[in-house]
Amino acid sequence: MEELIKVLDPNLTLISTELIGDVIYIDVESTLTEVNCPYCHTASSRVHSRYTREFQDLPIQGKKTIIRLRNRKMFCQNQECTRKTFAESFSFISPKSKKTNRLIEEIIQLSSKMSSVSAEKYLRDHVVRVGKSTICELLKKGR
Numbered sequence: 235m236e237e238l239i240k241v242l243d244p245n246l247t248l249i250s251t252e253l254i255g256d257v258i259y260i261d262v263e264s265t266l267t268e269v270n271c272p273y274c275h276t277a278s279s280r281v282h283s284r285y286t287r288e289f290q291d292l293p294i295q296g297k298k299t300i301i302r303l304r305n306r307k308m309f310c311q312n313q314e315c316t317r318k319t320f321a322e323s324f325s326f327i328s329p330k331s332k333k334t335n336r337l338i339e340e341i342i343q344l345s346s347k348m349s350s351v352s353a354e355k356y357l358r359d360h361v362v363r364v365g366k367s368t369i370c371e372l373l374k375k376g377r
């Protein structure tokens with residue numbers, strides 16, 4: 235499981251996993267001691283707070299996978315910066331997204347090969363909790 239998490243981001247480390255019904259919950263956090271401010275790009279090691287960010291990832295052995303990331307909020311240490319704090323961000327997921335980029339790719343791939351009704355059913359049964367409107371939206375963005 236640790237290796238699967240490292241594929242997503244080599245700086246992530248596994249805290250615990252939990253299987254509830256047909257869903258695997260994976261708790262992870264970043265091991266980086268310094269995080270770059272997205273506004274001024276200054277590195278910071280001062281943690282303001284932590285919150286749990288939950289999002290879906292590719293299924294593991296037929297189980298839907300939800301990652302619970304202990305996301306840090308950091309103080310920006312640059313006096314000149316307009317932002318006092320910023321949230322840690324990751325390349326594998328967009329800031330506000332509830333799905334990893336590789337999961338979105340998978341949904342687009344599968345949905346482009348079948349009707350949205352069949353895609354919704356297939357995805358719900360095998361891959362991810364997703365609605366037809368989300369599929370349509372992702373297909374529009376993906377093209």
Ligand SMILES: [Zn+2]
Binds near residue numbers: 311
């Ligand atoms: Zn900054």
